Amino acid sequence: MTTAFDPIDLAGTRLANRIAMAPMTRSRANGEDGTPSAIVAEYYAQRASAGLIITEGIQPVPEGQGYPNTPGLHSREQIAAWREVTTAVHERGGRIFAQLMHSGRIGHPDILDGDLHPVGPSPIAAAGQVYTHEGPKDYVAPRELTGDQVHEAIAGFASAARNAVEAGFDGVEIHGANGYLIQQFLASGSNHRTDEWGGPVENRIRFAVEVVKAVAAEIGPERTGLRISPANTLNDISETDTDELYTRLVTAIEPVGIAYLHVLETGPERRPLVLDLRKRFAGTFILNPATGADPTGAESLALIEDGTTDLVAYGRLFIANPDLPARLKTDGPYASPNPATMYAGGPEGYIDYPAL
Numbered sequence: 001m002t003t004a005f006d007p008i009d010l011a012g013t014r015l016a017n018r019i020a021m022a023p024m025t026r027s028r029a030n031g032e033d034g035t036p037s038a039i040v041a042e043y044y045a046q047r048a049s050a051g052l053i054i055t056e057g058i059q060p061v062p063e064g065q066g067y068p069n070t071p072g073l074h075s076r077e078q079i080a081a082w083r084e085v086t087t088a089v090h091e092r093g094g095r096i097f098a099q100l101m102h103s104g105r106i107g108h109p110d111i112l113d114g115d116l117h118p119v120g121p122s123p124i125a126a127a128g129q130v131y132t133h134e135g136p137k138d139y140v141a142p143r144e145l146t147g148d149q150v151h152e153a154i155a156g157f158a159s160a161a162r163n164a165v166e167a168g169f170d171g172v173e174i175h176g177a178n179g180y181l182i183q184q185f186l187a188s189g190s191n192h193r194t195d196e197w198g199g200p201v202e203n204r205i206r207f208a209v210e211v212v213k214a215v216a217a218e219i220g221p222e223r224t225g226l227r228i229s230p231a232n233t234l235n236d237i238s239e240t241d242t243d244e245l246y247t248r249l250v251t252a253i254e255p256v257g258i259a260y261l262h263v264l265e266t267g268p269e270r271r272p273l274v275l276d277l278r279k280r281f282a283g284t285f286i287l288n289p290a291t292g293a294d295p296t297g298a299e300s301l302a303l304i305e306d307g308t309t310d311l312v313a314y315g316r317l318f319i320a321n322p323d324l325p326a327r328l329k330t331d332g333p334y335a336s337p338n339p340a341t342m343y344a345g346g347p348e349g350y351i352d353y354p355a356l
Contacts, residue, residue: 001305002018002304002305002307003018003301003304003305004017004018004019004301004304004305004312004325004328005017005018005019005325005329006018007051008051008284008310008311010052010095010259010260010284011221011222011223011258011259011260011283011284012222013095013170013171013222013259014095015051015052015095015311016049016051016093016095017049017050017051017325018051018304018310018311018312019050019051019311019312019314019324019325019328020050020051020052020053020054020262020286020311020312020313020314021047021050021052021053021054021313021314021315021318021324022054022288022313022314022315022318023054023055023056023057023099023101023173023175023227024056024315024316024318024319025056025057025067025070025343026043026056026342026343026350027067027068027069027070027343027344027345028040028043028069028345028346028350029069029070029071029072030069030345031077031081032077033072033075033077033078034059034065034070034071034072034075034078035071035072035077035078035080035081036071036078036081036082036085038084039346039347039350039351040071040081040085041084041085041087041088041089042088042351043350043351044085044088044089044094044096045085045088045089045091045092045094046322046323046351046355047094047318047322047324048088048089048092048093048094049092049093049094049323049324049325049326050094050318050324050325051095051311051325052095052096052097052286052311053089053094053095053096053097054096054097054099054173054225054227054262054313055096055097055098055099056070056071056099057070057099057100057101057103057175057180058070058071058072058073058098058099058100058101058160058164059071059072059073059074059101059102059103060072060073060074060100060101060102060156060157060159060160060161061074061102061153061156061160062074062112062113062116063112063116063117063118063119064101064102064103064104064156064181065103065107065111065112066101066103066104066106066107066111066118066130066180067103067107067111067130067131068111068131068132068133069343069345073098073100073160073163073164073167074156074159074160074163078163078167079163079166079167080167082098082164082167082168082169083166083167083168085167086167086168086169086170087168090168095170096169096170097169097170097171097172097173097225098160098164098167098169098171098172098173099172099173099174099175099227100157100160100161100164100172100173100174100175100215101175101180102153102156102157102175102180102181102182103118103180103181104118104119104120104121104142104180104181104182104184105118105119105120105124105125105126105139105141105142105181105184105190106118106126106130106139106179106180106235107130107139108130108132108137108139108140109140110132110133110134110137111130111132111133117140117142117143118139118140118142118143119142119143119144119145119149119153119181120142120143120144120145120181120184120190121144121145121181121184121185121190121191121192121193121197121198121207122142122144122190122191122192122193122198123141123142123143123144124141124142124189124190124192125138125139125140125141125142126139126179126190126235126236127139127236128235128236139236144193147195147197150197150207153181153207154207154210154211154214155214157174157211157214157215158214158215158217158218159218160172161215161218161219161223161224162218162219164219165219165223170223171219171222171223171224171225171259172215172219172223172224172225173225173226173227173262174208174211174212174215174224174225174226174227175227176208176211176226176227176228177227177228177229177232177264178229178232178234178235178264179232179233179234179235179236179237180235182207182208182211183228183229183232183237184237185197185198185204185206185207185208186204186205186207186208186239186245186249187204187237187238187239188204188238188239188240188241189236189237189238189239189240190236190237190238191204201241201244201245201248202248204245205245205248205249205252208226208249208253209249209252209253212224212226212253212256212258213253213256216256216257216258221256221257221258221259222257222259223259224256224258224259225258225259225260225261225262225286226253226258226260226261226262227262227263227264228246228249228261228262228263228264229263229264229266230242230243230245230246230263230266230270230273230277231266231267231270232264232266233266242273243273243276246273246277247273247276247277247280250277250280250281251280254280254281254282257282257283258283259283259284260283260284260285260286260310260311261277261281261283261284261285261286262286262287262288262313263277263285263286263287263288264288265287265288265289265290266290267290268290270290271290274287274308275308278308278309284310284311285309285310285311286309286310286311286312286313287303287308287309287311287312287313288312288313288315289303289309289312295314295315295316295317296312296313296314296315296316296317297317297331297334298328298331298332300312301328316337317334319337319342319349319353320334320335320336320337320338320353321334321335321353322353322354322355323355323356326355326356327356333356335353335354337349337353
C-alpha cells in the first residue's frame with residue numbers, strides 16, 4: 001500500500017514524500033523592489049522536509065501585486081534574492097516550486113508603483129476591502145484588459161516562469177484559484193467579456209489554458225503545475241457552471257502534459273468533482289482537502305492510501321510546525337500558529353517556531 005511517506009516521481013523530479021507545503025501569503029518581501037528578505041530563505045529551508053514546497057504567491061508582473069510586501073519575479077534583483085532561497089532549500093534536500101500569482105482586480109492603486117492600476121477581464125470591482133499601508137480600503141474597479149493586454153499578461157506568466165528557473169526553482173505553480181486573475185477569467189460573475197476571452201465556457205477557460213501552454217512552452221511541462229479551486233467564492237467570485245467549467249478546463253490542459261494539478265477542495269460536497277478531475281488528469285494530483293474550520297491533519301493522509309490523491313497539501317500546520325512530516329508520522333504533537341504574526345513582516349511567528 002502506498003503511504004504518504006513513500007517517495008514519488010514528479011515528472012522527473014524525485015520527491016522524498018507525498019506531503020506538500022501549500023502556498024501561503026506571509027508578506028515578508030521587505031527588501032527593495034519587492035525582494036524576499038533574508039529570513040525568507042531560512043523560513044523555507046526550515047520546511048525542506050516537505051516532499052514539495054510551493055511558495056507564497058509571487059507576482060509575475062508589477063501590476064499583479066495584490067497585497068503589501070508580497071514578492072515578485074520580474075526583475076534581476078528578485079531573481080538573485082530568490083536564488084538564495086532555492087539554494088537554502090536544496091542544501092537541506094528539499095524541492096521547491098514558485099507559485100505565480102497575478103491578483104488581477106484584487107488589490108489597490110496605493111499598493112502599486114507609479115500610475116499602475118489593478119486590471120481584470122472586466123471593469124467590475126470586487127466587493128470588500130484590501131489592506132494597504134494606510135489601512136483597509138475598498139476594492140476599485142479594475143481596468144479591463146484589451147485584447148493585446150491579455151496576450152501581454154500571458155507572456156508575463158511565461159517570463160516569470162523563465163525567471164523562476166533561473167533563480168533555481170524546480171518548477172512553477174500557476175495560481176488559477178482563490179479569486180485571482182485566472183479565476184476571474186473563469187468565473188461568469190467577474191468576466192462579462194463578449195470577445196474570445198468571455199461568454200461561453202470554452203471562451204472563459206481560454207486564458208487559463210493559454211497561460212498553461214505558454215509556461216509549459218517556456219520551461220517545459222515537467223516543471224509546470226496548476227492550482228484550481230472549483231466553486232471557491234473567495235474574493236467575491238461567482239461561478240454558475242462549476243462542474244462543466246473545470247472538467248472542460250482539465251480536459252483542455254491534459255494534452256500539454258504538465259507535472260501536476262493542485263486542487264483546493266472548497267467543501268465535502270465537491271468530492272465527486274475532485275474524483276472526476278483526478279480521473280481526467282494523467283499527471284500527479286495534489287489535493288488540499290476540505291476540513292472545515294480545522295487545519296488539515298494526519299487523518300487526511302488516508303487519501304493517499306485509498307488513491308484519492310497522490311499528495312496532500314498542508315497549509316496552516318506548516319506555519320507553526322516546520323518539521324511537519326515528522327509530526328504527521330506520529331500524529332503530533334502539533335504547535336498552533338499565532339494569527340497576530342502571520343503577516344507581521346518580521347522573524348516573530350515566522351522562523352522562531354521550533355522543530356521537535
